[in-house]
Structure formats: structure tokens, C-alpha cells
Amino acid sequence: MSRETTTSPANATTDVTKLDRVVIRFAGDSGDGMQLTGDRFTSEAAAFGNDLATLPNFPAEIRAPQGTIPGVSSFQVHFADYDILTPGDRPDVLVVMNPAALKSNVADVPHGGILIINTDEFSKRNLTKVGYDANPLEDGSLEPYQVYEVGMSTLTQGALADTGLGKKDAERCKNMFALGLLSWMYHRPTESTERFLAEKFANKPQIAEANLLAFRAGWNYGETTEAFANTYEVAPAKLPQGTYRQITGNNALAYGIVAAGQQSKLPVVLGSYPITPASDILHELSKHKNFNVTTIQAEDEIAGIGAALGAAYGGALGVTSTSGPGVALKSETIGLAVMTELPLLVIDVQRGGPSTGLPTKTEQADLLQAMFGRNGESPVPIVAPCTPGDCFDIALEAVRIALTYRTPVMLLSDGAIANGSEPWLVPDVADLPDLSVEFASEPNAMDGSDEHWPYVRNTDTLAREWAVPGTPGLQHRIGGLEKADNQGHISYDPDNHDRMVRLRQAKIDGIDVPDITVDDPGGNARVLALGWGSSFGPIGAACRRVRNSGMDIAQAHLRHLNPLPANLGRILESYDTVVLPEMNMGQLAMLLRSRYLTDIRSYTKVAGLPFRAAELAEVFTDIINDTEGSGEADHVLTEATE
Amino acid sequence: MSIDLGLPELGGLADVPTASDSDAPQKAKDYKSDQEVRWCPGCGDYIVLNTMQSFLPTLGLKPENIVFVSGIGCSSRFPYYMNTYGMHSIHGRAPAIATGLATSRPDLSVWVITGDGDALSIGGNHLIHALRRNVNFKILLFNNRIYGLTKGQYSPTSQEGMRTKSTPMGSLDHPFNPISLALGAEASFVGRALDSDKKGLTEVLTAAAQHRGSAFVEIYQNCPIFNDGAFDVLKDKDEAARRIIPLRPDEPITFGPENEYGIVRSGFAGLETAKVSEVGIDNVVVHDPTVTDPAYAFALSRIGGQELEHTPTGIFRQINRTTYDDAARAQVAQAAEAKPADLQALLRGNDTWTV
Ligand SMILES: Cc1ncc(C[n+]2csc(CCOP(=O)(O)OP(=O)(O)O)c2C)c(N)n1
Ligand code: SF4
Ligand SMILES: [Mg+2]
Numbered sequence: 001m002s003r004e005t006t007t008s009p010a011n012a013t014t015d016v017t018k019l020d021r022v023v024i025r026f027a028g029d030s031g032d033g034m035q036l037t038g039d040r041f042t043s044e045a046a047a048f049g050n051d052l053a054t055l056p057n058f059p060a061e062i063r064a065p066q067g068t069i070p071g072v073s074s075f076q077v078h079f080a081d082y083d084i085l086t087p088g089d090r091p092d093v094l095v096v097m098n099p100a101a102l103k104s105n106v107a108d109v110p111h112g113g114i115l116i117i118n119t120d121e122f123s124k125r126n127l128t129k130v131g132y133d134a135n136p137l138e139d140g141s142l143e144p145y146q147v148y149e150v151g152m153s154t155l156t157q158g159a160l161a162d163t164g165l166g167k168k169d170a171e172r173c174k175n176m177f178a179l180g181l182l183s184w185m186y187h188r189p190t191e192s193t194e195r196f197l198a199e200k201f202a203n204k205p206q207i208a209e210a211n212l213l214a215f216r217a218g219w220n221y222g223e224t225t226e227a228f229a230n231t232y233e234v235a236p237a238k239l240p241q242g243t244y245r246q247i248t249g250n251n252a253l254a255y256g257i258v259a260a261g262q263q264s265k266l267p268v269v270l271g272s273y274p275i276t277p278a279s280d281i282l283h284e285l286s287k288h289k290n291f292n293v294t295t296i297q298a299e300d301e302i303a304g305i306g307a308a309l310g311a312a313y314g315g316a317l318g319v320t321s322t323s324g325p326g327v328a329l330k331s332e333t334i335g336l337a338v339m340t341e342l343p344l345l346v347i348d349v350q351r352g353g354p355s356t357g358l359p360t361k362t363e364q365a366d367l368l369q370a371m372f373g374r375n376g377e378s379p380v381p382i383v384a385p386c387t388p389g390d391c392f393d394i395a396l397e398a399v400r401i402a403l404t405y406r407t408p409v410m411l412l413s414d415g416a417i418a419n420g421s422e423p424w425l426v427p428d429v430a431d432l433p434d435l436s437v438e439f440a441s442e443p444n445a446m447d448g449s450d451e452h453w454p455y456v457r458n459t460d461t462l463a464r465e466w467a468v469p470g471t472p473g474l475q476h477r478i479g480g481l482e483k484a485d486n487q488g489h490i491s492y493d494p495d496n497h498d499r500m501v502r503l504r505q506a507k508i509d510g511i512d513v514p515d516i517t518v519d520d521p522g523g524n525a526r527v528l529a530l531g532w533g534s535s536f537g538p539i540g541a542a543c544r545r546v547r548n549s550g551m552d553i554a555q556a557h558l559r560h561l562n563p564l565p566a567n568l569g570r571i572l573e574s575y576d577t578v579v580l581p582e583m584n585m586g587q588l589a590m591l592l593r594s595r596y597l598t599d600i601r602s603y604t605k606v607a608g609l610p611f612r613a614a615e616l617a618e619v620f621t622d623i624i625n626d627t628e629g630s631g632e633a634d635h636v637l638t639e640a641t642e
Numbered sequence: 643m644s645i646d647l648g649l650p651e652l653g654g655l656a657d658v659p660t661a662s663d664s665d666a667p668q669k670a671k672d673y674k675s676d677q678e679v680r681w682c683p684g685c686g687d688y689i690v691l692n693t694m695q696s697f698l699p700t701l702g703l704k705p706e707n708i709v710f711v712s713g714i715g716c717s718s719r720f721p722y723y724m725n726t727y728g729m730h731s732i733h734g735r736a737p738a739i740a741t742g743l744a745t746s747r748p749d750l751s752v753w754v755i756t757g758d759g760d761a762l763s764i765g766g767n768h769l770i771h772a773l774r775r776n777v778n779f780k781i782l783l784f785n786n787r788i789y790g791l792t793k794g795q796y797s798p799t800s801q802e803g804m805r806t807k808s809t810p811m812g813s814l815d816h817p818f819n820p821i822s823l824a825l826g827a828e829a830s831f832v833g834r835a836l837d838s839d840k841k842g843l844t845e846v847l848t849a850a851a852q853h854r855g856s857a858f859v860e861i862y863q864n865c866p867i868f869n870d871g872a873f874d875v876l877k878d879k880d881e882a883a884r885r886i887i888p889l890r891p892d893e894p895i896t897f898g899p900e901n902e903y904g905i906v907r908s909g910f911a912g913l914e915t916a917k918v919s920e921v922g923i924d925n926v927v928v929h930d931p932t933v934t935d936p937a938y939a940f941a942l943s944r945i946g947g948q949e950l951e952h953t954p955t956g957i958f959r960q961i962n963r964t965t966y967d968d969a970a971r972a973q974v975a976q977a978a979e980a981k982p983a984d985l986q987a988l989l990r991g992n993d994t995w996t997v
Contacts, residue, residue, distance in 0.1 A: 047995055192993065236997075245994045255989055262985050269746050271738075288988065289977035294745060294970055298738065299771035306731075306738025306768070307745070310711070313729060314747040336732050426994065429986045469709045469727035469743075469750055477675070477722050479730025480714075489677065490722065 016187075018233050021080030023088030024182065026175075027105045028097030028118075030063050030073045033175035038075025040179055040196060044188040046246040046423055049236030050079035053537065055087035055610065056419045060276070060359045067121070067129050072104045081235040085544075086537040087420060089612035095178055097121060097152070100130045111144040116181070118174065120153035148227060152177050152218075159217035163210050173214035180218025187233050190219070240425060247424040249388035249417035250277070253347065254284035256395025257319055258291045260345075263396065264403060264435035266317040268293040271307030273300050273326060276359045277415045278349040281321040301326035305333040305346065312342045313478075315439060315468035317399065321347040324366045325356065327373065327410075334408050335374045338504065340478045341455075341464050343402035343409075345395075346380075350414040352608045361608030362415035364533050365584035370410040371562060371591065377501045379508040381405070382561040384412040386536035389424040391417060394559060396433060403437050405511055406463040412561070414583075416534040416610045440465035440474055446486055452476045454488035455500075462507035513560040515567040520554035521547065527624050528575040530600075532558040532588055535581055535611055542616030549638045551624050561588065569596045577601055577627045581616055651962075653852045654778055657748040660702050668699035675725040686837035686863035687717055687784065694724070697844050701751070701851055708751045711740045713765060715757035716791045717784035717863065734765025737772035737781065744779045745967040751851065752779035759789045762798040762818050773827035775966035776855040780847075783820055783858070786865035787872050794868035801948045806868075821943035821958060824858040825936050831857035832939060832958040837864060838877055842888075842955055849957055855965045875950055887915075887945065889956030894926040897952075905945065913941040915952060931960040 024041065028034045035056055045052050055076040064071035078088035093114040096102040098121035109115065122137055136142055137149060156177045160170035176197075183190055194212060201208035222228055247255075261268035270293065272282040286295040294311075298304035305320040312318030322330065327348045337344045350366045352358025370382050381401050385394040391413060402409045444465060445451040452467050452474035467474040476488060484491035485499055518528070531539040536557050543555045556571060558564070572578050572592065579601040580589045589602035603619050605611060617637055625634045661668065673695040681687045698708065708726040712718035714733035721728025727750075731739050736754045744752045754772075761769050761783045772781070788806065789795040795808040799820065803812040824832045831853040835843040843861065850857035862873045875881045883899040895905040896918060904926035908914040918926060931939070939959035946952035 043993065047993070049995060049997065239997045241997050243990065243994050243996050245991050258988060259985060262983065267746055269742055271742055289974045290981040291983045291985070291988075292974060292978065294974055296741065296745065296970070298741075299767055302735060303738035303741070303768055303771065306735045307742030310729075310739035310742030310744075311746040312742075313739070314743045314750070316742075316746045318742065332732050333735065340729070426989050429989070469747065470707055472704065472706045475706055475725055475727050477677075477724075477728040477730065479712075479721070479728075480732055481730060 014228060015230050016233055017230050018235070020082065020234065021078065021084060022093065022186065022232065022234055023076060023078045023091045024093045024095065025074055025076040025091035025105060025108070026095045026178065027072060027074040027101035028175070029066055029100065030059060030061070030071045031066060032073070032097045033172075034073045034075050034097070037175045037179045038077055040193050041182060041188070042077045042421060043192050043196070043246060044183060044190070045077065045079040046244070047189055047192045050081065050234055051083045051237035051239060051423060052077060052079040052246075052421075053084055053087040054078070054421045055416065057609075058360055067098055067100055067126050069100050069104050069130055072100050074101070074105060079234055081237050083237060083239060085540040086610065086613055089614050093182075095182065097174070097178070099126050099132055099136075102136060103130050103132065106142075106145075109145060113145055114148065115142060115145045116148045116150060116178070118152040118178070119149045120151045150181070150221070150227075155217060155221060156214045159213050160210050163206065163213065165206065165210050170210065173210050176211045176214040177218035177221070180215040180220075181222050182218075183215075184219040184222035185228065185231050187231060190215070239423065242425045244423045245426055246421050247389055248280070248419060248421045249385065249391045249413055250280035250349070250419070251284050252389055252391035252424065253385075253395050253411075253413060253418075254281050254288070256392040257281075257285060257345070257399075258288050258293060259392070259429075259432055260396050260399035260435060261291055261293060261317050263432050264317055264399065264437055266315070266437070268319060269308060269311035269316045270295045270319045270321065271298050271304035271311070272296070272321045273298050273304045275301075275323045275326050277351055277418045278321045278323045278326070278347065280418070281347065281349070301329040302333060305330040305344075309333060309337055309342060309344055312337075312344050313340070313469070315466070317345070317403075318343070319345040319347070321349070323349050323351050323359075324353050324369065327366060327369055331374050334380060335376065335378050336480050337408035338374070338378045338380060339480050339482075341406045341504075343406050343466070345398050345402055345411060346408055347411045347413065349418045350412060352606075358608045360415065362534065362610060363583050363606060363608065364412070364414055364535070365587065365606065366412060367561065367584065367587040368590075370412055377505060379505050380408055380410050380562065381508055381511055382410045382412060383559055384533040384561055385417055386533060386557055386559060388417050388420050388422050390559070392424075392427070396435070397559070400433060400435055401511055403435055404463065405461055405507055406466060407508065412533060414534050420534075437466065439471065440467035441471060443473060453486050454478050455483055456486050457503070457507075462503060462510060509563050511563050513563060513565055516556050516558060516565040516571060518554050518556045518571060519543075520552070522552045525552040525554035526576040526627050527552075527620065528554045528556060528571070528578045529616075529620055530556050530558070530578055530580045532561060532582075535583065538611035538613050538616050539581060541613035542620055545613060545617035545637065546620050546624070549621070549635065551621065551635045553620055553624060558588070564595070572596055572598050577623055579603060579620060579623050581605075581611055581619070583611070652854055654780075654854045654857070655701065655703065655751055655851060656854065658707050658751050659704050659749060661704050665704075668702075668705070670696040670699065672705065673698050673725050675723050677722045679723050680719065681716060682867050684864075684866040685716070686786065686865065687720070689837045689840070690782075690784065690843070690861055690863065691720065691723055693840050693843050694847070697847050700848065703751055707749060708753070709743065710753045710755055711736045711743065712755035713757070713760035714791065715760045715784075715789070716865070717757045718755055718760060720755040734760050734763070735768060736760070737765065737768040740779045741772060741775070741777050741966075744777050745970050748778075748967065748971065754779055754781040756781060756783050757790070758783065758785045758787060758797045758799040758820070762820060762823070766798075770823070770827040773824055773829040773856050773858060776830050776963050777966045778855055778968070780850045780853075780857045781859065783860050784863040785820060785860050786863045786869055788865050788869035790865050790868055817948050819943060819948075820860045822940060825940045825943055825959060828936060829858045829959065830855040830963045831960050833857070834860045834862070834953075834955050834958070836862045836873065836876060836955065839955070846957060849960065853960060854968075855963060873950070876953055885946070885950060885953050887952055887954040889929050889931070889942070889954050889958065891929055891931055891957070893929060894923060895929050896926060905942070911937045911941060913945060915945065931957045933959075934961055
């Protein structure tokens, strides 16, 4: 981290330190509004022009008992004056609203880091509740940190004394006090938060006013007390030119679906059943019915995909969204979509498993489920976004594959991407791909009769025709039973089944996917760091660190997992070592080993949290030393920007 | 002054294109596909198929606008034999698939074909939710009180104590009464017919097709292989006269060889059978399937029991209720009217900055 300090003219006692990047974590009780606070701070950073990445982390329980460790909710935001790739490994600043938040987060703060603590909650009772024998504010255990003690609850109540709001209601605005204080410390623009509060509480002017007062009180507290020796500035980032907005992965995915509907000129029908962390896709799409989007909240996941498939049969763009447990329920219908060869988009926002697992945490352990989790030979294309913003593009890509090849497509997002946000260069609609499709309108029987044969294939794509009900003369029947090649009648013929199995496989294997590209700035790397999904950020950040220490490493990231890019085998071969970090037990590594008969160094962690860049940088350094280790001195990792 | 209750005033086929005068008149054989029918000889499914094929021309629709969606079971092979569009789907899920199809395509007449196992066991959840939503499709439940396709295990409609392959000592399950179940889910149309009663079945099918919303029709269907004669007591002329209670709108509900029995009110919202000569014809209930309170139709469905002592047939309930698919399309239309589909504006949102 680079820094440079000057004395602020506005406040002679406060120095202004210029930083290139900062990681702030807001932590408090689930009821303390930490997600909102973090979200607002993020918007301020975005409005200021920083690059940023966020990591919300909240309990699966809606309101775990107040003041307890399981009830702690946190939001981490990383903002910088250059393009960053991750929400940051460790917070430089930790804002804690109660003892539970301190206890569960302080270990993540590097020594010398800043703690801003709401002391009002550090009562004997609250300390005992989380197992503190002594008050950490008094026992010296926080000595390694720069501690700022602020009575946020009392200060907020004081600021709101004249509003007529009860003490309890007033106290609830303390998160806005914290936001105000941090906004002051980091020279953030405040208009967007003031506007946001006015809009959010438009129907409750008293509450709007109270939150605004608390926000300003926090700001003024920083400005007027002399408690804070420093404020900090992080300059805007030099990102590619264009118009930006902040976006979460789930919203980008929803917009991608809306865009796919528009670009294919098909009505969109989403069939879905609520499940964390996928529900926001349903919520978001249900707001955009003006784009000819129908959302059906079904009675269960099976019905959700059933409705989507039924709509696809009728000529709509059928979409279903869920998480791993829901995919388990949908498997049989995905198989039916494979058999009937209808286009369908199946979204799996992966979370910690197995079973209910860790509903609000992230994981990449559904890859093999997506790949093989069905009876019979049932190949399905798989794509995965690598950042929140990429969810938009990957949705369009998934729909392109589904419509072109008449197949269900699995889209594997994950909790980190779904809830994480980043600045997004708003695409120009004129640049979006044309996804228009043609329905069958003429008989296609190969015997020259006037019938429709449902399994006559396009010779290039092997896709069958999409003959939708209502088309005169093309009446036909499809279903889950094996069908005769071309003609499409029920067939139990052994040779036909063998042929159809191979045709379905060949169709998926033949899907046109772009080549994978390798990033190796020096061109001398002997180690390739390969990844897929949300580990793109940490892997990229780790590669930067490694390179900044004078070592070479190449990076490549897969967005298409089935079929794999045609050049992947060659690329794997051209490196001495391929290292593949995954938030699972090595699922892609297993697929690549069997497919290419080549070794992969699998690095796995299944902790429910994204990889840390520092951790991967160490792994990569060790592997580089292993690979290049021919008696020379080992490379050492030096401190780096990210 | 009339109050707009938002109820569907249109029939079930209002948005479905009809055949034009220049089209050749339709015949039953126009609805026969070229597939060889593969049910066992004597299976009740044949009669239902024939009835359907002769009934469809009377609707005057274009055949390409008719779709049959089925689950899995002997009965669920039905779509393959119809020269319409069709999907033979997976076990129990046809109502879910039909929900997506009917919601996105108001121009189709959608029929779900299902069995007692398909609809009431594995697919029970989809059935009740389709009925409560009132999606505009017709559900024909072929009830043979057995699992036919898997060769003879008991089903959710088999009698208690029934000995089957999987219950050599007798079934322990208490059966569902499908009509009661559908009414409990607040189905807007509920009817029952016998496979062998072509006239009665055609009447119910006609009304079902015209009904806007989910129409649930239970068809008693004989499986000569695994549960032969399950409904014989309703097919024997004398027994049938004693047991079958024909439901005719606006007529007093009477039955018996001489119409000597009738249905009268009993207890709290209940109904029972009585001798007309004892209660007087004025006390016999006049059938009204449009009664909004499902309690009436439910009471009718409770007459008789698993031994078929009495069996009302015909239309139990036929009420107007907003359909899910109409409402869903109305929302989309309303949203489109309120806000243009400006994709670029959506992608930009309200909070942008420029670099
Ligand atoms: C997921 C699944 N489970 C089980 C089966 C096996 N199975 C096929 S049909 C059937 C029961 C059919 O009974 P019913 O719905 O009454 O139809 P019928 O054959 O009597 O017409 C069963 C259990 C299946 N096809 N799929
Ligand atoms: S097993 Fe029974 S229901 Fe199935 S086809 Fe044969 S007779 Fe019909
Ligand atoms: Mg059956």
C-alpha cells in the first residue's frame, strides 16, 4: 500500500494521507444494518470513481439472538485508485458495533490496522454473552491496533434528541452515524447517501430526517473532535472510458436474461422457487415484466423448471434459477430437456454444501453435479461467470448456446459473485449479440411426406427444429422415451439408442466456444494458474503479487466448462506446471486430468469464503520454486499492491 | 349497476383459433396419429381415447392449437396417439409443464393426461397447486386404482386392505377421494365420468373444454390386467342404477331404478341420501355446480365411499374464478403499458458515473 501525508488546510490538526487502496469492513449485529451501511459506502466510492469490489457476509438466520457471534453480519468493501480484482484479503479498517463483531472479526485485521469501536455496546452483560472475561477495550489485548473508541449509540441518541423519536428508534440510526464518520475519514461524497435516505424513507419523513441527522452527526463528529489524527484520500481509478454503474452478480444475471429475451425477440418465462443465494434473480426479473418477462414462483424447484420447460416447448425463452439443493430436485427435468432437445437456461448460484450446507456462503462444488448429476448419458453445456459484471455476458452466452443447439445449459454462478458488486461498464445495446431464432414452419420429413419429423438435425449444429404448437401441419409428439433418429417415433431399437446417445453427445461436444486466452505479460512463465468462476479475482490478484516479486506466472480462466475450449489441451501441455485453485475438492482438476491425461496441481479450500490473494500468491510462489528449483535460490514473495 | 369483479367472462377456448369454414369438416380419424396403440386389449384407456377423438371435432378448433401433456403411466401414453401437439413428460410433472405452456400461450387448448399414481402420488403437489392457481388447462385423471405401467402395485386410490404385488398382506393406506382432494384445493371445475359412459364423458369433457381455468375430471378407468372389474359395480345395469347418482344442473338430485332416492341436506353443511317418498321431492337438493362455497360440492363428493356404494357422476363444481395465466399476462401487459421496454435505460439504471 503506498501512502503520502500532507496536513489538511481545512482542519489544521488532521493530516490527509493519500492511499492507493483501502479495505474497510463494517461488522455488527444482524439488526444493526451493516449490509445497508456497506452498500451505501460502496455507492459513495463508486460515485467518487474508485474501482471497488465487495464481500457481504451474513448469517443464514434472519435474526440470530441479538449480540451473539452467530448473529454477526459484516460487509467488506475494497476500493482503490487502480483496477482491483478482489474484495481484499484483510480489512485495513474494522468498524465494530458490538463485542460479538469484535470477537469474530478482529483476528482478520493485520497489526497496525484501525479499529473503530462502538463502546456503548461493551457492557458487562454483552461481553459475557460472547465469552469475554475481561473487557478487551481495557485489558490491553487491542494494543497491536490503532483503536478509536466512539460512543456511537449515545452520540446518535444525542443528535436525535430533538426529533421526537423514542430512544430506541433513535439508537437504531447508529449505523448511519458510523457511515457518516467513515465518509468523513475517507473524504467521500455524501450527496448520493443523502438522496438515497430521502428516497428510501419517502413515506416516513421522520425516519428519513433521523437517519440524515445521524449521518451528518457522524461526519461532524470526525470533523470537530480531535480524536482522529488522520483522514485518507483514495483517488479515482483510471478505468477504461465509459459510463459505469455499480452492479451485483445476481442483478447482472437478471439483466442478462432480460437482454437475451430482447435480443432473441422471445418472451422470457422464469420458473423459480426461492432459495439463497439465488432468490434475487427472481426478485429482480419480477420487476421487469415490461420486457415481456413472466415470472412464476412455483410450488417447488421441480415445478419451476417444469414451467420453464413447458414455456420453452411453446416457443418462449425458458429460464429457471436456483442453488445446489434445487438443482438436485431439477435433475430429472433437465434430463427431459436433454431428451426433448429444447432450449432452457438453468442457473445454479452455488452455495456451501452438501445438503443445506452453508446457505449464505460461497463454494464451487456443484461442477460435477452440473456435469454428471443426471441418470443416463445426459450431456449438458456448462458456463460460469468470473466476476459480478460478467454475469451479464455469460447469461447472453448461455442463451446463445441454448437457442442455437436446442439444449438445456447450466450456468454456474456462486454466492461470492451473486452478492458481490463491482463497477460495471454499461454495455451499449447496439453491441449486444443478435440471438434471433427461427421456428420451423414447413414439414421436414426425409421421406418426402408432409410430416414434421422432430429429430431431423441441422447438419452443422446437430440441433433439431423448434416446431412450436400452433404451427399448422407440424403436429408431433416428443417426450422422455427414446426416439428414432430423424423420424422421432418411440424406438426401443438398440442400435438406434446407441446412435442417439452419440448424437446427443456429439451435439454438445461440437458447440462452438471461444478459445481460452492466456495472460503472461513476461512471456516466460513455466507455471500456469488456471481457474474458473469467482476465483478469477483472487487468482488474478495473486498473479500480480507474484509478478511484482519478479517471478513469472501465466493466468488463464475458463468461462466454458463443457465443452472446454478447443485450444485448452495445447495450452495445458505448454506449461511445466498447471495449478488450479478451486473452492471444492478438485472437481475441475479431476475432469481435466481424465480428459487430457495430464497432471494438474490442484489447490483446494472449501471454507465458504473466497480465496485470499495472499494465500494463493504463496501457493503459486512455492509451485514456481518447485518447478524452477534447479539449485538456484528460491524466489521470495515481496509485499505487493494486491 | 354492475360491479366488475374481475371474473373471467370468457370461455376456456376464447383465445384459441377456430377452424375456418374453408377447412374440411373434422372427423375423429383426423385426431388419430399414425402410432399403433399399445395398451392391453380391453384396457379402459382405449374407450377414453376414442371418446376424445370423436369429441374434439365438436370443438371446431384447429388441431394444431391443441396440446396434450402427460406424465408417466399407461394412461400417459395418450399424447402419442393423438394427432395434435403433445409432450409425454416425466412422472407427476405434467401440471407444472402445462402451467408454463398455458401461461405463455393463451392460443392453445391444453390438456393434461395423468393417472392416479402420477397425479396423486408423485405429482400430488403440482396437482393441488395447479388447481388453486386455476391455470387454464384441463386435467384428465385416469383412475384405475392401481399402478398399471409398473405392473400392479397399489395406488393412492386403492382400497384399504387391497392385495397387490407390493401389499401381499393388504394395503395399509387410506385412499384419497380425488374429487374431495380437488375441491379441497379449490378447483374451479370438478367432474367425474366413467370410461364406458361415452355420453356422460363427452358432456363433462365439453364443459371442461369450455371452462376458463383448471378443469379437473376424474375418469374411472378399468385396468383388466392388474385391477380388473374395479368399477364393475357401476357398469352392471341394476347395480349402476342403485349406485350412480347423476348430477344434472338445476335438477333435483335423484337416483335409483325408479328415481326413488334423493340427496337431502344433513347436519352441518352435509348431504345424505334419503327416500324421496319419505322426505318429499321439495326437500331434495337441486343441483347447482355454480355455488361458490366449495362445501356443497365437497359434501356431494363425500357421498359414497371407497367401496363405491354411491357414486355421483357429472359436474360437481363449475365456478368463475380469475385464472392464473390470464392474471399473469395482464400483469405483463400492464407493465408494458406503464413503461416502455427500454433496455439501454434498464442497463444504465439511476446511478451512473462517467470515466
Ligand atoms: C421418477 C419415477 N419414479 C417411478 C417411475 C415408475 N413409474 C412409472 S408409471 C408409475 C405409476 C403409474 O401409475 P398411474 O399413474 O396410476 O398410471 P397407470 O399406469 O395406472 O395408468 C411408476 C411408479 C418413473 N417412471 N419415474
Ligand atoms: S396394464 Fe392396465 S392400465 Fe396399463 S395398458 Fe394394460 S390394462 Fe391398461
Ligand atoms: Mg393407475
